[in-house]
Amino acid sequence: MLYEFQVLTDINIDALLGNYNDRLHWIKQRGYNPTLFCKELEGNINLVILRLEGNQAGGVFRNEDVIHIFKHQISEILAEHIVRDWEDKLLRKEIIRSCRHLPLDERNSVHQRAADFLKKCHDNESLNLLMNFSRKNRITHRLLDYISANLTMNVEGFINFCMQDYLTELKFAVEVALEELRNQKEYNDFINLLRYFVDTQAPKIYEVNLMMGAAGIFYLWDGQGTKIEENYINYYLDEMLMDEINLDDVLISILITIAPRKIILHNVANLNSEPVEMIKSVFKEKISQCPGCERCFQYSSEKDYKG
Incomplete structure (x- = not known):
């Protein structure tokens, strides 16, 4: 055969x-x-x-x-x-x-x-x-x-x-x-475009600390430890109530508006989200990560952390 x-x-x-x-x-x-x-x-x-x-x-x-x-x-x-x-x-x-x-x-x-x-x-x-x-x-x-x-x-x-x-x-x-x-x-x-906007305007707050929580919740405070997000969130409140904008967009908009010269990221375990990646892309060398502070420890040890 x-x-x-x-x-x-x-x-x-x-x-x-x-x-x-x-x-x-x-x-x-x-x-x-x-x-x-x-x-x-x-x-x-x-x-x-x-x-x-x-x-x-x-x-x-x-x-x-x-x-x-x-x-x-x-x-x-x-x-x-x-x-x-x-x-x-x-x-x-x-x-x-x-x-x-x-x-x-x-x-x-x-x-x-x-x-x-x-x-x-x-x-x-x-x-x-x-x-x-x-x-x-x-x-x-x-x-x-x-x-x-x-x-x-x-x-x-x-x-x-x-x-x-x-x-x-x-x-x-x-x-x-x-x-x-x-x-x-x-x-x-x-x-x-966002990077150009940030670089060409004066910072409203020099240093911003950012901690990301669950479900898109975030906490912002300045270099003296004063919470800063509430005044800015009120500006977007109506759009948030109508579901026209989400928390991720609000966070990015707040930081673009403030245009800080320094952003410190806290709670490293929650930093792999899409808004954080965009923030890193826009602010680049202005970004640093907290090696671990009292607030980071407090967040990781308390379920009802309030910032």
Whole structure:
């Protein structure tokens, strides 16, 4: 019995070769001899010949069964080749097509964001693994259908003509990455505007201490320990009551209005929130963290801390 399938690919095949040998132990144990031959053609095209030889007349498995298993193994190997070795090239091709107006550094940013999105489009790591497996599994089934009806495959042609849904997924990833980049640029422009505003006005209070509590609650006091937020919160009270503005926006607005030259952040455990990150971006070198003071200790030890 002799079965042979030929693959044409212009992507590096080192990983494919190693994967081929790793996956075929079961077939080898049944006395069959799977081999692989590779030849480089013009234009850096690799011709890969996947061959299965052997005969198990009278065995548990018929030759046809082993050939089908071999085809399935080839499908899995080629699916991994596409996802691992081709996906980066396909992403770059889509970025060149849809983002040619962007400078090189921004195109590279879109590429990185798109690749990250394909690998980690959900916060749940288990869901990421499941979705990546599902994408590769769909490619495997499409490959198996093709291999069952053909003896030769050009990988790029197969992707372009038989995997339009896969290309649509990559296009969507690029669109998501492009939107993220636009949002990031708008955010950076907004931060720069706030920074300019802060740097060009006189501070109403030189030093502000900030302690973040649960559920967005915050406490502000000046260098002498006097609470300062109440007078400023009253200005936003009507909008807060109508749900037109939240506490995070109020905090940032208060600090922008005060424009302090020094901000001390307390209660380090609660400093990874979005408003605090924005405050750090706007005030930068004006920010310092409290190493631990009486108020920090009081907050951590009292459930009903009042500031």
